[in-house]
Amino acid sequence: xxxxxxxxxxxxxxxxxxxxxxxxxxxxxxxxxxxxxxxxxxxxxxxxxxxxxxxxxxxxxxxxxxxxxxxxxxxxxxxxxxxxxxxxxxxxxxxxxxxxxxxxxxxxxxxxxxxxxxxxxxxxxxxxxxxxxxxxxxxxxxxxxxxxxxxxxxxxxxxxxxxxxxxxxxxxxxxxxxxxxxxxxxxxxxxxxxxxxxxxxxxxxxxxxxxxxxxxxxxxxxxxxxxxxxxxxxxxxxxxxxxxxxxxxxxxxxxxxxxxxxxxxxxxxxxxxxxxxxxxxxxxxxxxx
Amino acid sequence: xxxxxxxxxxxxxxxxxxxxxxxxxxxxxxxxxxxxxxxxxxxxxxxxxxxxxxxxxxxxxxxxxxxxxxxxxxxxxxxxxxxxxxxxxxxxxxxxxxxxxxxxxxxxxxxxxxxxxxxxxxxxxxxxxxxxxxxxxxxxxxxxxxxxxxxxxxxxxxxxxxxxxxxxxxxxxxxxxxxxxxxxxxxxxxxxxxxxxxxxxxxxxxxxxxxxxxxxxxxxxxxxxxxxxxxxxxxxxxxxxxxxxxxxxxxxxxxxxxxxxxxxxxxxxxxxxxxxxxxxx
Numbered sequence: 001x002x003x004x005x006x007x008x009x010x011x012x013x014x015x016x017x018x019x020x021x022x023x024x025x026x027x028x029x030x031x032x033x034x035x036x037x038x039x040x041x042x043x044x045x046x047x048x049x050x051x052x053x054x055x056x057x058x059x060x061x062x063x064x065x066x067x068x069x070x071x072x073x074x075x076x077x078x079x080x081x082x083x084x085x086x087x088x089x090x091x092x093x094x095x096x097x098x099x100x101x102x103x104x105x106x107x108x109x110x111x112x113x114x115x116x117x118x119x120x121x122x123x124x125x126x127x128x129x130x131x132x133x134x135x136x137x138x139x140x141x142x143x144x145x146x147x148x149x150x151x152x153x154x155x156x157x158x159x160x161x162x163x164x165x166x167x168x169x170x171x172x173x174x175x176x177x178x179x180x181x182x183x184x185x186x187x188x189x190x191x192x193x194x195x196x197x198x199x200x201x202x203x204x205x206x207x208x209x210x211x212x213x214x215x216x217x218x219x220x221x222x223x224x225x226x227x228x229x230x231x232x233x234x235x236x237x238x239x240x241x242x243x244x245x246x247x248x249x250x251x252x253x254x255x256x257x258x259x260x261x262x263x264x265x266x267x268x269x270x271x272x273x274x275x276x277x278x279x280x281x282x283x284x285x286x287x288x289x
Numbered sequence: 290x291x292x293x294x295x296x297x298x299x300x301x302x303x304x305x306x307x308x309x310x311x312x313x314x315x316x317x318x319x320x321x322x323x324x325x326x327x328x329x330x331x332x333x334x335x336x337x338x339x340x341x342x343x344x345x346x347x348x349x350x351x352x353x354x355x356x357x358x359x360x361x362x363x364x365x366x367x368x369x370x371x372x373x374x375x376x377x378x379x380x381x382x383x384x385x386x387x388x389x390x391x392x393x394x395x396x397x398x399x400x401x402x403x404x405x406x407x408x409x410x411x412x413x414x415x416x417x418x419x420x421x422x423x424x425x426x427x428x429x430x431x432x433x434x435x436x437x438x439x440x441x442x443x444x445x446x447x448x449x450x451x452x453x454x455x456x457x458x459x460x461x462x463x464x465x466x467x468x469x470x471x472x473x474x475x476x477x478x479x480x481x482x483x484x485x486x487x488x489x490x491x492x493x494x495x496x497x498x499x500x501x502x503x504x505x506x507x508x509x510x511x512x513x514x515x516x517x518x519x520x521x522x523x524x525x526x527x528x529x530x531x532x533x534x535x536x537x538x539x540x541x542x543x544x545x546x547x548x549x550x551x552x553x554x555x556x557x558x559x560x561x562x563x564x565x566x567x568x569x570x
Binding site for chain 2: 004005008009011012015016018019022023025026029044061064065068069071072075076078079081082083085086087088090092093094095109111122124126136137138139140142164165166167168169171172175176233234235
């Protein structure tokens with residue numbers, strides 16, 4: 001009989017140890033996993049756990065699924081609204097908890113997405129500290145990778161932002177920079193379509209250069225360079241400059257110094273007519289040669 | 290006598306036996322409870338792992354086919370629910386990310402309007418959030434807000450294109466607010482870090498800052514530095530003026546360089562450099 005009881009006691013001890021280990025794993029999960037389990041999610045998790053052990057649970061799994069589906073629909077609508085309002089599309093977000101205790105939490109976010117045609121990958125380390133009544137949130141590490149193709153102009157600004165961990169400044173500026181890039185792209189494409197014999201884009205339609213040449217005057221060309229400068233403070237300034245190229249002999253015939261003065265004349269045009277009308281005027285005058 | 294003894298022994302044996310049975314039942318009950326608890330924990334952990342795996346799959350493909358999901362779950366009944374849960378967490382994370390990167394957190398209000406939040410931050414530190422309640426009926430107008438009065442909201446609304454492009458309007462407002470908060474934070478840091486520098490004057494919008502430095506030397510001299518921030522969308526000054534009773538000081542090449550530094554570096558950091566260089570105490 002004593003042996004019999006001893007077997008029970010051994011079993012109990014084994015189970016207690018097993019449970020302790022499982023509890024430990026659960027706590028580790030709670031600390032590391034950042035999947036926010038709450039509300040209908042918690043119900044679902046418990047329900048599934050309950051089903052496996054054959055216990056009876058509150059809501060049926062079908063009710064829980066319906067609830068989850070409804071919430072998902074709301075969340076998806078919310079995401080569409082945020083995306084539209086922010087002008088930033090986030091395609092991926094993964095979160096990892098690096099440190100967590102009663103006063104402090106450190107998380108690492110990895111985001112991927114794009115703003116119009118400019119793609120980015122951002123890694124952020126965020127620290128939340130409970131101070132008095134409020135939680136103070138600070139970004140402790142910021143790493144940004146941009147699709148390099150058209151972002152040489154943006155590169156220096158990005159380095160500054162990473163150093164100062166100015167995440168919000170980065171995204172505010174990215175939006176404005178992207179808008180200016182889109183303006184340039186649209187305008188260049190428009191003129192290339194309209195005047196295919198005169199206008200060419202040697203660097204592609206997302207580049208900063210537009211070449212204007214009259215087929216009747218090879219060797220003479222006007223190069224329009226449309227750069228978009230970004231200051232360390234996030235000011236986005238488009239700059240248009242015209243450079244003319246003329247072979248020696250042609251210059252002799254340029255009695256009115258029209259070609260030599262073209263760059264300055266263009267700047268005047270810009271101030272008066274604006275970008276599109278100025279470029280239009282330029283192209284038309286060249287096509288008339 | 291013997292009979293009594295035998296009876297006594299029998300009763301005793303009966304008692305011992307009952308105690309043992311009672312103890313056994315007790316132990317059994319404990320055992321059963323522990324088994325249930327262990328199975329529950331195991332199931333919870335398993336569900337959690339499945340959830341993690343599904344979430345990883347969702348992040349990669351965004352539209353996992355039924356087969357992938359079922360492969361993972363070994364065809365368990367829970368796969369549907371777990372997939373929904375994974376999607377739920379993915380959406381929550383994406384929404385939180387939008388908030389983290391300074392998104393406008395648009396909330397629909399009853400009565401055809403929206404509530405918009407503008408987040409501010411400086412050098413990685415998240416500061417306060419400003420809110421606007423915008424009425425979207427026929428003419429778009431702002432019904433409530435907590436924007437401080439020294440930010441020219443009315444002007445921005447009048448001159449801007451809020452009717453046609455709300456995002457552009459919010460972007461401009463956000464620029465002003467973040468720049469203000471940035472300048473204010475710089476002033477806060479100057480007061481906190483640089484005890485030897487005295488703040489003589491500042492204003493609510495933090496567009497004027499007058500500091501008094503002590504210039505080290507055989508005879509310590511005072512210098513007054515005025516920083517003017519005329520571009521309210523920026524955190525850097527547009528003009529820096531340094532004055533001192535010692536006129537030679539103000540026009541020395543050393544100070545010209547220092548002036549340039551103050552124009553291109555946020556003041557709390559510029560002061561650190563100036564101290565290191567020995568320009569100020």
